[in-house]
Amino acid sequence: xxxxxxxxxxxxxxxxxxxxxxxxxxxxxxxxxxxxxxxxxxxxxxxxxxxxxxxxxxxxxxxxxxxxxxxxxxxxxxxxxxxxxxxxxxxxxxxxxxxxxxxxxxxxxxx
Amino acid sequence: xxxxxxxxxxxxxxxxxxxxxxxxxxxxxxxxxxxxxxxxxxxxxxxxxxxxxxxxxxxxxxxxxxxxxxxxxxxxxxxxxxxxxxxxxxxxxxxxxxxxxxxxxxxxxxxxxx
Numbered sequence: 001x002x003x004x005x006x007x008x009x010x011x012x013x014x015x016x017x018x019x020x021x022x023x024x025x026x027x028x029x030x031x032x033x034x035x036x037x038x039x040x041x042x043x044x045x046x047x048x049x050x051x052x053x054x055x056x057x058x059x060x061x062x063x064x065x066x067x068x069x070x071x072x073x074x075x076x077x078x079x080x081x082x083x084x085x086x087x088x089x090x091x092x093x094x095x096x097x098x099x100x101x102x103x104x105x106x107x108x109x110x111x
Numbered sequence: 112x113x114x115x116x117x118x119x120x121x122x123x124x125x126x127x128x129x130x131x132x133x134x135x136x137x138x139x140x141x142x143x144x145x146x147x148x149x150x151x152x153x154x155x156x157x158x159x160x161x162x163x164x165x166x167x168x169x170x171x172x173x174x175x176x177x178x179x180x181x182x183x184x185x186x187x188x189x190x191x192x193x194x195x196x197x198x199x200x201x202x203x204x205x206x207x208x209x210x211x212x213x214x215x216x217x218x219x220x221x222x223x224x225x
Contacts, residue, residue: 004153032212043114043218044154044202089154096167097211098144098156 002027004092006102014110019080021105023090024072030100032093033073035064038104039086048075077107085109113137115217117203123223129191132220136185136205142166143186144206144214145178149199160186193224 006023013019025033031052036044050057050064050073057064061080066073077084087106091099116135124130136143145157157176158168162183171178175194180186190197200221204214 034212034214036216041218044216046213046215049213091154093212096169097142097159098167098170099146099154099212099214100156101146101154103153 002030002092002094002100004090004100004102006090006105008105009103010106010108012108012110013080015080015082017080019075019077019084019107021075021088021090021107022072023074023092023102024070025092025100026071027092027094027100028071029095030092033064033066034091034093034099035062035075036089036091037086038089044089080107080109082109082111115203115205115215117201117217117220119220120218121221121223123225124193125225126195127192129189130193130222132188132190132201132203132222134186134188134203134217136203137207137215139207140205140215141183141208142206142211142214143180144204145186145188146202146204147199148202148219149196154202157188190222193222195224198222198224 004025034049037047038044061078063076087104090102118133143160148154156170159166160180177189200219202219203217206214
């Protein structure tokens with residue numbers, strides 16, 4: 001079936017450094033790829049998304065890139081700050097609007 | 112604007128009992144989704160309502176799960192009888208008509224079946 005693989009499962013970076021989280025998807029028909037951030041005990045919050053007709057999208061310190069040929073997409077966070085610490089999920093939209101989720105990446109920002 | 116709300120936030124029940132989870136979507140959102148995350152695994156889709164109609168229920172695990180959205184506003188997800196493997200976090204999400212993929216999530220209900 002359709003699946004999304006996400007790596008790494010845990011990422012620890014020094015404050016101020018960049019963080020990169022990578023995902024691959026299996027369904028070549030997927031055309032929408034959101035990223036969610038979930039802080040401890042809170043709801044998953046949509047932070048950025050990209051559609052298959054775009055290769056890159058940026059919003060302040062956050063950017064997402066998409067390689068349709070290779071079927072992978074990545075989240076880039078620059079100048080990381082303590083408040084970036086959270087679990088990040090990638091997802092891919094299946095043809096019937098359900099989201100197929102990655103397993104999540106726990107991002108730890110070291111002071 | 113209020114976000115998606117879910118009730119209760121936590122529920123602890125014994126195997127064989129019944130539990131009903133409630134989701135109130137963002138006002139005006141026609142689309143309502145249920146997802147769950149069990150045992151720290153991936154979040155998995157359960158079903159999708161468009162207004163009061165079930166658009167896609169391919170993710171419902173078995174007939175112990177019943178979802179309703181009478182009137183097309185809030186939704187309930189009933190588990191009867193609950194089993195140990197039903198433990199996890201149940202998320203609800205909603206999206207407006209025409210933007211089905213942009214899903215806004217509730218805080219989830221953490222269910223523990225003992």
